Amino acid sequence: MATTYFSKRNLHFLLHEVFKAEELTQYEYFSAHDRETFNLVLDSATYIADTLMHPYLKEVDKNQPELKDGQVTVHPKVKEFMQAMGDAGLIGAGFSFEHGGQQLPEMISSCVGFILMAANNGMMYTGLSSGAAHLITSFGSPELSEFYVPNMLSGKWQGTMALTEPQAGSSLSDVTTSATPLTDGESVPGSYKIKGQKVFISAGDHDAVDNVVHLMLARIDGAPKGTKGISLFVVPKYRPDGNNGFVDNDVQSTGVYHKMGQKGVPAMHLTMGSNDNTIGYIVGEPHQGLPYMFQMMNEARIGVGMTAAAIATAAYHAAVQYARERPQSRRLNEKNLLDAPQTPIINHPDVRRMLLFQKAVTEGSLSVLIEAARLYDISKVAEGDDKDNAFLLLDLLMPVAKTYPSEMGVQSVSQSLQTFGGYGFTEDFPVEQLYRDIRITPIYEGTTGIQAQDLLGRKMTMKGGKAPQLLFAEMGKTIAEASMFDDLKPYAEQLNGEMKRIQEVFSALLPHAMKGDTERYLADATLFLELFGIVVVAWQWLKQAIVAKHALLTQNPQGDDLTFYEGKLHTMKFFFHYEVPKTLGLAVRLKDPEVLTIVSEKELAL
Template identity: 50%
Template sequence: MATRFVDERNVDFLLYEVFDVTSLTRYDYFGQHNRKMFEMVVKEAVKLAKNLLFPLFEEMDRKPPELVGGEVRVHPAIKKILKEFAEGGWLTSTVPIDQDGEQLPAMVADLCEFIFASANYSANAYAGLTRGAAHLIESFGSQELNETFVPRMRQGRWQGTMALTEPEAGSSLTDVATTAEPLENGHYLIKGQKIFISAGDHDAVENVVHLMLAKIPGGPAGVKGISLFVVPKYRPEADGTLVANDVATSGIYHKLGYRGCPIAQLSMGDKNDCHGWLVGEAHQGLKYMFQMMNEARIGVGMGATAMAGGAYHAALEYTRTRTQGRKPGQKDPASPPVAIIEHADVKRMLLFQKSVVEGSLSLLTQCSKYVDLMKVTQEAGERKKYHLLLEILTPVAKSYPSETGILAISQGLQCLGGSGFCDDYPLEQYYRDCRIHPIHEGTTGIQGMDLLGRKVMMQQGKAFAFYTEQLRQTIGEAGKSKALEGFAAQLEDAVGRLEQVTRHQAGVAQSQGAEAFLADATLYLEYFGIVTIAWQWLAQGVAAQNALEKSPKKKDKGFYAGKMFALRYFFAYELPKTEGLEKRLMADDRPTVEMQPDYF
């Protein structure tokens, strides 16, 4: 078992040197905080992760949840974990102080989430789902719904979920078939099925509160007729007692990975006694749910980054202690074998992992900063800019870590050779756990269509313009440094080519229609993702060079040198991949559109 799962020094580097989280304390909203407090919060997160979450990482995988007599039994430690999260304020870390929260910047709270997910993604998922569901009720629900459900959720006593997927309506929410019949008392009778519901039922809490999409009969067709409901497993009565709400768990899924958290199949209304409470206005459910979905998409990217990070540290630890072979040029067979980290190809694999993990984490922290700036910026135009930047980066923040995280873990496994394929080491579990992330919260294909079909075109390309403006701002800063000017020129070239490809794709939409336009949206997303991570590495390079020029302590020189080598690696090995993607995206032939099903 590996002994390390997170690099605390890198967390500090992002918070204080790249993104300057303490600059937020100039605003009244975050004025009660300071660096010392942020450091204390991160230290406590690491302590909780090391002492409670990480020791259960393998055990929760080996002893997955079971459905026994209609009840889902999870690892007994989950109840303690939720209690610790509630008492420690981790379920309310970004909630305003006047609502009994800690009012932390998202940058700090999200990097603590990264630490928890690095230690044990399955265990952390319970809390993350509850936090998102409570925020959704708080944002759009009535005062009565807030008072009834949110406090108990934030006390860790009630689980929260998001219940979208159905047997015949996966990503296509147009086809949601769950119904909600209105009653005279303002409730709705819910009837239908939901599948793949994370933490959808378990015995570590007193109740499970589903945020569920359903259609009210007679409403508009398609997604315009979707409404959002609170549907608890047990409905609270006026006197505070809980009554079974006709929500049955008909099964749990046996999964490749992510085994510590149950994924349930639910059946509602088999006895015509499942009650739901409308959140907000009727037929606005998808709009409301997108708040939780977008938060969850960034959370999925964070989870994938965390898993890839844990795998990277396990591989790094192994390669430093495993000796095998000799360096080229060492001819004496009697000379001692070297640690495999000395071999160039092993260093290549480690650099790939480092560049993916630390580049992805930087992007996710960038997104968190936009969330923070939206809260404190008074000028409406600036708030709109940060909102649009978050919109355009969300599909990238979800998909790049998810797709490349799997590749990074695979390279980590490769570093271990045959041992990596065995469960004596954690790499195989990280590999299995991470594979769900390109599927969770909208597949990579959906993220590609969202980015190309909606985000880069929204408001006449305003989000895309803000995005390239941000990249060129970093390019300008880097261009002032002799050590970085070459990388700045490379990224400027890549941004210009991305703009050209984007214009070409817009022309395809006009001349050839939506199918041709979106046929290679996933490749466009890949291209966009590589350029975006290159931007984040250049931003880290600026911070690293600034630190090196100020003559940091000797112990830190290796850290900053490592950052510069990872930057060099990404620009030399990963950024050139955009040239092949550009060739495909600028081509006119459409084999995937023209291919007929009968030809397979």
């Protein structure tokens, strides 16, 4: 098993050299921090990852959660991990001081998640607690925050997002879980009787914590139909009994799904109200559940993207190590030298292509995600146009930040497995597990098709197209900066051409939307997202190349630093020469008037 599962050098390069994370400390909210505190947090996460997570990667996968007699058991290391994360203050690191957090930027908090998920994504528990607790502190009453959040951030209690239902899937407008107001004098204000079912609830029940707190969508009796009638509730596994104790809240674990990957995290089927005794406590105002969820969705989607980038990164590092150590055959130009020793497979051009593809995808994905996290932070603490523009840019980039690492991460891990050859298909090495694990990420927090419809159907046109205008302006700055270096200028010009290609494709599609033919407009939205994502990642690679080139010219780096910066330039070139040309075929299809996927009166058999 590879001992290296992420590059600390690359993480610091992106955080400090490319995105200058410490510049956020100029804002009052983040002023308690500096570069040193940021690095200490990352070191703390790395220690937990090294000691409590990575050594148990295979063990957690092989000993998946089991449901017996209504109780879910998980690997015993999960409890130690939860406690260590709570003790280190890492579950609530991004929370305000007021709510027991460290007021760390999302740039740093999301990188903590990256480190942990690269070590062992089968222990994906604390991010769920953080997200659920954040919903309570953002929209819930002070009483809810005071009672639930401290235990969630300490690792004693688990938090979940309980959205999906058997009959609804991703269509939240079809949620049927009901909430009936309790009006008797003894009930806590805002109490409701909850009845219904939820499925695929990650970490929805387990024995590593004392309580599980579900942030659950339900429909209050008589609420409007569709998404406008959905409310948000805190529904704990054990509720307070009013005498400093707890009683069972009639949230039953009906089943645990046995999954293709991420086997260390129980995905639960939950049933509420079988005995008419499930009580939930409303978060915020009635019928605002979905807006509340969507206000938190950017953070959650960054988390999914980080998980995908982390898994792909761990697989890439395993593949690099194997390729350096595995001798096989001779160089193609030395085939006749049978007495010559075999060469490590890293010297074969096709293996180098596979490794460069993985490096380009994983480091490009991480760059996009840190860019998104930076925009999230600025949209939170800045004022005026800076705040508004950061939020618009973040909104536009979010489908890419979630989808590119997920979809391309699947391909990247596939190439990692291919690098191992037959050994990659065995349990002797970690990549077969990582290949299974990463496949869920294009589905989490909105499938690729949903992300694509969000990008083309809403983000490209909102506020008169202001978001893509802002993005192209940012790209224009990078292009201008890169054009100052002779060997980067061709890539700057290529990126400029790709920006124009996006605009041409969008102009060809927009008339369908203007005519009200939404189905035709969005028929190939996923291909548009793929095209858009390639160009956004190309922009990120050019940003990295500028920093690397500047360092080579001004710092006279030696040894590992020289190799690192030269590697950045080489990988940028690989991305532009191997990945960017894929936009040509995508653009041809997107502008093609032939329609082949829309249901017609004369339906062809599939």
